[in-house]
Amino acid sequence: MTETLYPASDTRYAQRWPVLGAEEIARLERFGTKERYAEGAMLVEGGGRAPGLAVILSGEVKVTQPGALEPRLITVHRAGQFMGELGQLSGRPSLYNAQAAAPVEALVIAPERLRAVFVAEAEIGEIIMRALILRRVGLIAGGVGGPIIIGRADSSDVLRLAGFLRRNGHPHRELDPEADPEASCLMTRFDIATGDRPIVVCPGGQILRNPSEYELARCLGMVETIDPDRQYDVAIIGAGPAGLAAAVYAGSEGLAAVVLDCRSFGGQAGASSRIENYLGFPTGISGLALMARAFNQATKFGVEFAIPEEVVALDGTQGEHRLTLASGGSVKARAVVIANGVDYRHLAADGMEAFEGGGCIHYWASPLEAKLCTGSDVVLVGAGNSAGQAIVYLASRARHIVVLVRGESLSASMSSYLVDRIEGLPNVTIATRSEVSGLEGSDGVLSAVRWRSRGDGEEHVTQTRHLFLFIGAEPRTSWLAGTGVALDRHGFVLTGTNAGDGRGILETSRPGIFAIGDVRSASVKRVASAVGEGAQVVAALHQHIQPLRTAAPAPAL
Template sequence: MSNPARHARHDQMFPILEPRDIERLRRFGRSVTYPAGTPIARTGNLSPGIVVFLSGKADVHQMTALGQRQLIVTYRAGQFAGELAQLSDRPSLVDVDVVEDSEALVLSPDRLRDVLVQEAALGERIMRALILRRTNLLEMSAGGPIIIGRSEAADVVRLQVFLRRNVQPHRMLDPERDPDAAGLISRFNVDVHHLPIVLCPNGKILRNPGENELARCLGLLRRVDETKVYDLAIVGSGPAGLAAAVYAASEGLSTIVLDCRAFGGQAGGSARIENYLGFPTGISGLALMARAYNQAQKFGVEMAIPDEVHRLEQNTDSTFSLDVGDGERLRASSVVIASGARYRRLNLANICQFEDSSVHYWASPIEARLCEGQEVALVGAGNSAGQAAVYLAGLVGKVSLIVRGASLAASMSSYLIERIKAQPNIEVVLRTEVTRLEGGETLTGVSWRNRETGEEAIRPIRHLFLFVGADPHTEWLAGCGVELDQKGFIRTGIGEDCHALETSLPGVFAIGDVRAGSVKRVASAVGEGAQVVAAIHDFLARKRAEPAIL
């Protein structure tokens, strides 16, 4: 029997535009004639944008691990080629080849963004199609890089998490389980001791790359324009940073967002958020943040991820400079600090050797797959810990929830406490702390002790999840004039004429978890992100009104 939902999704993913829709698009595009056999896009290379076919047809292929081409879809008159990569002028994830002489309209990325803003109804259909196509590529593991290495290896997990958090399709091949991996290792003459390797779509081979190196190879990260002065630079792309980016760019401010790892911040690692307004059935943190990320790009926000800011300073012309990776420096007239916080570690001597492979600071499908059916331990008593425990309980054999306090009520929402009580495979261990980790390359055991009785237990646990809070990510602000409190959070609103979100350095604002006194909730962070833009407009208006100093 046919599946109506599947057909509806297919029609939304590959819509056929009406003649009147195409007429509306003509002012945004340029007419092109493509003879049969013309390659419009190649995996790993930049494409011209989205291509609206007026006649003829074109095939879309993905490349398999062994270099074979697999047909995804054929576009005909009234349909358009492209997905989210073309919204931000990133390399194509698929091959697009003309198979019949075709007439088409080509919309460059900047003109595509104009369509999304100026033609609301038509733009909504196009945007939905672009998002669904990326979702389809993710589900198919089509396009993107190929990671070859043992699935349990720390660096393989690290690379997978980075790509997943940045919503990038990829494939993982384990040489111990996948014959294709063995064939590729032999073809490229790679010693198994040098794994993991990454095969980039552009043909380059990377040996255990860092996130920045991988992002540059994939075309996700490019050199910043050091000649440009942005109206606003935002450091951090969690809920606060993305909200500020959306509101600033939609109101005409040239905006760039920088983040050292991935968009979404801590919220992006949340398995499920159920108390965010407007989502009565809940939504994963990554899905919520991906919507915000796409929304920011729709309004033209530039994304520099992963690009870590190492230093902030004020220039003699009252602009600000931010030093980022590889010796690059960008300038902006105002700065929003939304750098959030770094996850806290337990004070255990050997914890570093197990991170990524066995000790985890979020619970995504990648980590859940590693410990499927096993017993795991999870430390924490806040909402993030509760959400992760409930998520993991549906996939693992048992969750031991380790809590230092006497109850969960002081720090966790009641709905999560009730849900935890209803899960038969979650054991809440109160008044307890982890004391020792055992193992060599991977974790083999976790010991914990009751803080009142001193009684100690050891369990054969191979995966430990930590949700024990976070410290402000502000060490990079040393010496720039931004005042911090005793705990390292940024003080705001401390001057007589200072805006409530402005720091001690005029023109620099702080929002979200990094700000002293902020409410550590997604909704609050989004609210501050919206609120700060009005203050930035006011600051920039006053700055432009100041007489020039000769």
């Protein structure tokens, strides 16, 4: 077994593994129950349900990586320390094994009681929350505690699965059988056919063959069946900046909230490599880091998440709306907030269909895509802020970037600070009044992009295996057809007076159904604006829900 994953020289060791004093432990006793474990007993096994946060009162607990190709010691907990990471906030399956290295007595705090700790014991709660976050960050950085994805590094399905886990803040490892002998042996041992690749080895030992995101999430315990008879105060559709803001404020104000998203938390903002114009972050912050903080904050306040879970239909009456899910389940809520944003617009160019899904066409620039592009030439289409952020990020990895812009200049649609930065990049060429005319390649592998200048009509060819598209998006509202929720001519949801007389500014044409963020007609397409609407809609939710609660019959004794 290798040495501990986090040695004492770790600069944040004391924050990641704090030791609580006797007084602090005494204040926590009312939230938990004392349990005893014999030497060698398993407190929790990877993939199994952890009982909650465990404060070690005496003895030692050895925490190791589960289901690993190579055993790895994460840490050893001793008296005064507590065992757990972010999964303990929601009772999700454990990402580690924990075994008593000596007789152990522990104070076990269940997930629902742990949330009570954050409210009643704010100072201790801050220590615990910081440690849980740092531990998850460490697991992600080390690829510890999550599934192992085995497949070619440039495989579109490897990128799909790894991207899904990364954007949902879930640790994982990727092994290429063409470069890693252990991965190659596993493929041979389990007789994995080429068509079944990649495979995913889950912490519990299950092996999935090229699974869908939903199948992978179910195996990891990331999504569970929602009780169709439970009535939530609000169901929030979409976990982008607007949906997460609504979740944080709804949860902090005592509303029973559930958030559903078909992909991951963060939306388009979560895919941004760096956001530099968001209030309070003068040095910038990655979209994923910002959205992960919001996700953890909402979880802290007891908000439930179902990701990936897609809403396909909406019906019911005022005060009891019902959402039908693609998985076959349903959700019942007194109010609904539509915040599911937009879909990336696809390029209409000759040969495009042959390369979609082949790992050559990208709609965001995360570290996964940047790694593939290191030292290569790439073509990027777009002139908005998302495109600008991607250009700046990719320029540090790619050899050369050709940027195709339909308009006369970048400044017409991009913030000036990004334009100035891009103009100073030596490996970026801006081609204005230009557009893609066709793609070349074979067997789903891109080899070149043809593009034409609309000024002189001349066609150019750039040799590349990677094309990035940031050409706008369309509202994700087709599922609202026939629901009575009014849309504008572009498919965005109408709210306020545009939806009908007497409507609140964020309420749709149906009472009790609200729309916020990019999906809302006439919204300002900025992260700060989406967050503002998410906070604002909670006041409207209270006004709508309070009379319904008052009118509800008292439960039978």
